[in-house]
Amino acid sequence: MSASMIEDPAESLRMIRDSAAAVVPQDGSLERVRRLRYGLPGTDPSTWAEMGALGWIGLRLPEETGGIGLGMSEACALYEELGRALVPEPLVAGALSARLLAAIGDETLLPALLAGESLVLTAWQQQPDTLEAPGDAEAPRLFLPMAAAASHVLLPVREGAAMVLYAAEAPAAEIQKTQDGGHYGTLRPDLATARRLEGDVAAVLPEALDEAALGTAAYLLGLMERSFGMTLDYLRARHQFGKPLGSFQALQHRAADLKIQLALTRASVEGAAAALDDGASGPARQAVVSRAKTRAAEAAMKVTREAVQMHGAIGYTDEYDVGLFLRKAMVLANQFGSAALHRARFMQSQPAEA
Structure with a gap:
């Protein structure tokens, strides 16, 4: 399914909501959620792979970058359905990373992420309760959702006027369990062991x-x-x-x-x-x-x-x-x-x- 295939916005939203049935139990059961909570990694790799196969991780990305080119309205309809089932897989966080990798034309991490073969998280937060990413190279990165499930982590780092990404393979994070049975990770960057990706994500x-x-x-x-x-x-x-x-x-x-x-x-x-x-x-x-x-x-x-x-x-x-x-x-x-x-x-x- 792609944006070019759907002309009716209402039909697009209906199809997205219907696609959630692949992950959301039709009987409303929360058995899977209960089984995964308070354990590590707290997510199901097969469910994440299914999300990738359905195109959810790249739902907002243009088709030329491997996405399906739908809008924020469709994305919100999907997230709403996942909220009804308390789905623990961090799709919002994965889509954030996909957006950044697509912006710099990455061809190494992005394909596997979009396919659901890997989970790439972006460690952008340096202090509590913020929506700004200063990009300090040595500052600890906080509140990384479901960090134990990540195969790679992106570290936005400020270099002059640019914000560049460093990619690290599943770095160790300090895990803190959360009320819902999930967890957050605190990451201490080590750029010496990370790979610098070309491109600027400041905008x-x-x-x-x-x-x-x-x-x-x-x-x-x-x-x-x-x-x-x-x-x-x-x-x-x-x-x-x-x-x-x-x-x-x-x-x-x-x-x-x-x-x-x-x-x-x-x-x-x-x-x-x-x-x-x-x-x-x-x-x-x-x-x-x-x-x-x-x-x-x-x-x-x-x-x-x-x-x-x-x-x-x-x-x-x-x-x-x-x-x-x-x-x-x-x-x-x-x-x-x-x-x-x-x-x-x-x-x-x-x-x-x-």
Whole structure:
């Protein structure tokens, strides 16, 4: 499937959502997620290979670079479906690396990454809660998602006005487990053992980070919608005092508030994706991405917390699935920038009053 093969945007989105069935269990089972969590590497190589075979890793890349040339709207639709299933494979992070490698015309790491034969992660973050990559050569790189699964790591390094990439083969990282059963890695660069790639990613890196932030927002949208749906099913099925829980007005009001949060988040995410597909750049691009990420991060925490609470005592048990969505939201809410950071960036991107 390529962009040139699809003329109807709605059909393109439908096909992308349908393709998620190759990875997402149709019965909604989270058995695979439970099996992988808290272990290393925390991902399934065969699932990553399937993602590559489906073209997901290069979904946003032009066909001439090995991608399938679809837009950010299709990418967000896919991330949303993966969020519904809490898929642990770091597709957002892998797509970020693919975007950088394609920008410099790499022919060594990119083909295997796009095929799902390897996982290349980009170690760009030097401090907590940021969406900027200073590129200091010796600074530790933080919060590398699912680092133990990486076959290679890219290190953006500032050299004058340029930002160049150094590639290292699966360097050792300090692993820190996360609430959702995944992990982050902290990497201490050693450029003496890394290979310098030709090309400058100074212009494309901020755009790639924006897309990763928006992709994370879409994943959060998917997980909060699934947890909300589970909650509605529970309120309909569970009875108290001879009546379904969903018939109690207090719970109806809480559910209505969550439905509004979901609708506002969807509008923000889909609006931002459409703006990027229309060529938004500079402050306008930052504004729509930050609005979507702020909305998604805050709404995901609210919806998943309320979902656990409205399930009552069973919602707090690890054996019951609804709590897994809260755990994932706690980890992803701050990935590629917290709500506070994106709110501040949104305000900075607004034109000054005359």
